[in-house]
Amino acid sequence: MAYPDPASVEAAFYAAFRELDEAGMLKVWSDSAEASCIHPGGPLLRGTQQIMQSWHEIFRDTSPPQVESRLIQASADQRLAVHTVEEHVSSANGARKAIILATNIYTYSQDGWRLLAHHASLPLVESSDEEAPPKALH
């Protein structure tokens, strides 16, 4: 499977997330020791194997969430692309909604475009009605 552009990889990544599809998730990632993933509040995971282990744990015993991604910003070079996205994530019953900011890095290799890095923040919003992002702490 060779994705023709970063947008195709991104769509497949969020589809795999939505469907708790481990095989689909594996296909979107760069098969590389340089792949990296930072889940919300989590440590740095490096390499495809460690990253896939984390998705295995996340997908286990979970109902498929509602996940919608909104592309906020895209920058692309010939072999590297950066997307800033808002992930709108709801629990299966819709009771809890969260907006998660993520930076997704795509790389072009012999396998076409793949996901090289995913860095997601903790949710800005945890209720279903309010939107009150916290003040920056840096």
Add this chain to the structure above:
Amino acid sequence: MAYPDPASVEAAFYAAFRELDEAGMLKVWSDSAEASCIHPGGPLLRGTQQIMQSWHEIFRDTSPPQVESRLIQASADQRLAVHTVEEHVSSANGARKAIILATNIYTYSQDGWRLLAHHASLPLVESSDEEAPPKALH
């Protein structure tokens, strides 16, 4: 001031942070509406003006922190580069230490290399002796 490579921009970025140097901070950022910054736990800031306003607030009434950056991973294309870094941040008196994971995106333009995006997570470690990253929440 034209930085010759992403590493030079990164060094200048953390020097400006360490020295609470607003003018220095302005010089490292891409002068663009497409620039973006996510401080730990914070919302998405877009455009140089909004980003610089945030640094103004962060630098105000603060003692210079100890900030050391460790490059974990670098990927570069001709006009776009991605660095994953660990920021080791201590308060001025060294009493509180934090390790912050950040993704820094650099872009090459007519001004040389500049910082296009900075995405930092909330600290993994808040004590001075222990290292116990929390479990992933995604």
